[in-house]
Amino acid sequence: MIACLRLLSALCLAALLAACASSPSSSLGELPRTPDASIEQLLEQATQSKTPEKAALLRLSAADLAYRQGNAGQSAQILQQVPMEQLKPGQQIFASTLSAELAMTRNQPKAALTALSHPSLQHLSEMPVEQQVRTGTVRARALEAYGQTLAAAKERIFIAPLLENDAAAKNHEAIWSLIASLPTDQLQPTSTDDLGGWLSLAQAVKTAGTLEQQQAAIDHWREQNPKHPAALQLPTPLVKLKELASQPLSKIALLLPQSGQLAAVAKALREGFMAAHYQAQQAGQTPPSIQFYDSASLTSMDEFYRKAQADGVQLVIGPLEKPLVKQISTRPQLPITTLALNYSEGEQGPPQLFQFGLAPEDEAREVSRRARADGLHRAAAMVPKGEWGDRVLKAFSQDWQANGGTIVAIERVDQPVQLAQQIADMFQLRQSEGRAKSLQSTVGTTVAAQPSRRQDIEFIFLASTPQQAQQIKPTLNFQYAGDVPVYATSSVFSASGDQNQYNDMGGIRFCETPWLLDANDPLRKQVTAQWPQAGGSLGRLYAMGADAYRLAPRLGQLKTLPDSRIEGLSGSLAVSPTQRVQRQLPWAEFVNGQVQRLPDTQR
Structure with missing residues (x-):
């Protein structure tokens, strides 16, 4: 009776596997598909299988099922029992892809890429679309994790036509994220295909300065590339840029202490800030108006924000004092977007808070x-x-x-x-x-x-x-x-x-800082002519003040395009995911x- 039940079970499992299998061609071999059976049943069937080829296919199915169920350790153990030489090329592609996926769960992109270098992968284009997408996706992830950003983008562009609905939308955004993270010198399109279009779009956005210039560059690019995937569906960060461009900054509050221990530091910051403001005026721009507030005389930050809101302030630059920065960093929300000129102890503050300083x-x-x-x-x-x-x-x-x-x-x-x-x-x-x-x-x-x-x-x-x-x-x-x-x-x-x-x-x-290494910078020359001390170590603070002014209208831009930078006088500036301004410096x-x-x- 037991033998009959086992035979019936074996016949059912075989039928299930046959029903779920896909044969791209007789030479490549059928692919395992997750059947309506447990891992244990699959493994038991493998031990009872009469041919090594069928046993290997059953174990491959079990390893895949374990991976899909989130048990990477068990999947890897089962996959080790599958001899690659007993698999047909299509099954080898499947096994190599699964091996790469498991390597990525261990954060081993090099091992993943090694798995995907198996000779069988030359037949990938002959495989079903689902398998091409699965292999291409893990290869793109591995390349990105291994620092091969452009190659990862190419892989995602290659699989894009094979995707639909939510998967297509996610891949589309991932392509832009990869392309936008490339340094400018790698954004040199050498063709007019989809990759060339992505590169030229990123180049147009990165080389434009202000939000208005970026918006004009995007519109011009879309006119020139009307059928490109990014023209048909603008990546989300670029849509957000358009929204930011429609909200110009007209009034800034500069919140610094006018007395106390930090008064001299605040004076240098203020003078650098206003020097950049006057430079913008001289260049024919229409800069925002500046309202000064004394943080040393504040009774509470709540009172300050109420007054600033009543005064029509859209952005606060400051405070400088660490206790005040710490105080606002612990709040869930701030009534006005704020660029603090110091850092709090914690990593993440409210969504309206950015932090900037000369952090060692x-x-x-x-x-x-x-x-x-x-x-x-x-x-x-x-x-x-x-x-x-x-x-x-x-x-x-x-x-x-x-x-x-x-x-x-x-x-x-x-x-x-x-x-x-x-x-x-x-x-x-x-x-x-x-x-x-x-x-x-x-x-x-x-x-x-x-x-x-x-x-x-x-x-x-x-x-x-x-x-x-x-x-x-x-x-x-x-x-x-x-x-x-x-x-x-x-x-x-x-x-x-x-x-x-x-x-x-x-x-x-x-x-x-670039300020102290470039004595010929026009703003530095203007400032040091009026305040000679700005040519010495205090110059770092003047540079920070000038950069605070330059950051003001572009905080939303840097947040929306995380890989973009401002070449400032205190360094090359970017905004981290925790909304801290991070500097990279010349040598x-x-x-x-x-x-x-x-x-x-x-x-």
């Missing part, structure tokens, strides 16, 4: 980016003892290690008298000297040995004061490590113009007491 963490991440671009992988770090040094080190470490870098040594700098010992410890020089002494004791004669340092440190991440940097670089030279590159934050640069101060820092590379190097600008690398 941005510079630490910039060091990480530049060192990667220069082909480096193993770092040592030197930071000051204390809370500031810990913050900067944390930002560098997180970005560096998240991108595959290794930190092999860390020293926290404090007292100058300890510096030589710290550097010796970092490079393990004392161990080298100890080995020389041990050898001398063993052989009984004097051994001439120059201490050797460890060789696995490719560069040093340095965040320090100018005075500390003046001591660190000569000490590195003395301790046989003068050839190790040093990448530093702007904290090493005093911008004093004192060549004697820079003589001992030769070879240190550092990131810095310079101390050479013979002079500051020399370094060529930019691709971001």
